[in-house]
Amino acid sequence: MARVHSHPPPTSSQPASETTWNGIMAYNRGCSLNSNDEDIWREETLPGFQEGVLYGDDMPKDGKIYEMYHGTTFLAALEIMLSGFKQSEDGMLGRGVYVTRDINKAQRYPLSDKTDQVVLKLRVNVGKVKKIDYQDHFMQKKWHQYGYDTAWVPAYCGMVNSGLEEDCVWDPRRIKVVEIAYASPQLLLQFVMIFLQLFVNS
16 A cells, blocks of 8 residues: 655655545566565554665665655656555666665656656565675675665765765565655656556546
């Protein structure tokens, strides 16, 4: 279940409505890779579960679930909410889904038209994590071949020009959309209208 949450992120100067719409479904089917959904999300069923929040250079703990973000366009966000994440073919860390603990990093995307921006708040089970903290690391694009589920680039390690933290998750089913952390009021209205129509037709 994903919520549409209209409060803007702390650094955003764009206005947003104060309304929160509950009951917007996010079907995170993702890719059919080798993972067991029950094992990945078992921690959620424990009493008092709360996803972890990572700060600064906190090292993610293997197998834990953390709050993260993903910035993208309206249409891409809609596709993610309906069909789940899909792996990028390539990138700084190779194949996978690129996410971040830093909402300021997520706010940099899309790189072109910010009026089309949507920032998704996520839950991510990081699985087994490999730190990649310098360019040309021998596992930079091969970490999954060595049994890792997530590659983690710490902030200000010289890997990216912005200096902001980044993660690459191999299996999209390790990622759930929790809510829309930010979108303009116009885009939020479009989301609501689309999902209401889906509910009516279901």
